Amino acid sequence: MTHKATIRAVARRFPALTQREIEEVLQVFIEVWQDQLEDKHRVTIHGFGSLSVELQDLQTRGAVRKPTKRLYVRFRPTQALKSRLKEARR
Numbered sequence: 001m002t003h004k005a006t007i008r009a010v011a012r013r014f015p016a017l018t019q020r021e022i023e024e025v026l027q028v029f030i031e032v033w034q035d036q037l038e039d040k041h042r043v044t045i046h047g048f049g050s051l052s053v054e055l056q057d058l059q060t061r062g063a064v065r066k067p068t069k070r071l072y073v074r075f076r077p078t079q080a081l082k083s084r085l086k087e088a089r090r
Contacts, residue, residue, distance in 0.1 A: 006026065048081055050075070050076050
């Protein structure tokens with residue numbers, strides 16, 4: 001689902017709001033979540049899952065050893081989402 005498709009879907013459920021207003025709200029959500037992830041906090045969305053960022057130190061080999069980090073962005077779905085997806089597959 002694209003950003004615009006999400007806005008249209010939400011607009012159908014909230015006819016009192018314009019698509020522009022919905023887009024602004026979505027943009028604020030994204031900015032808040034990005035700020036939290038940058039500060040190494042977990043973002044938990046009730047009924048959906050959690051997002052987190054982890055940095056892992058890597059060992060380099062060879063003549064020149066420099067500290068290297070690998071960035072992992074993790075998504076952990078809730079049990080409710082997992083169950084819903086399993087039911088949809090049947």
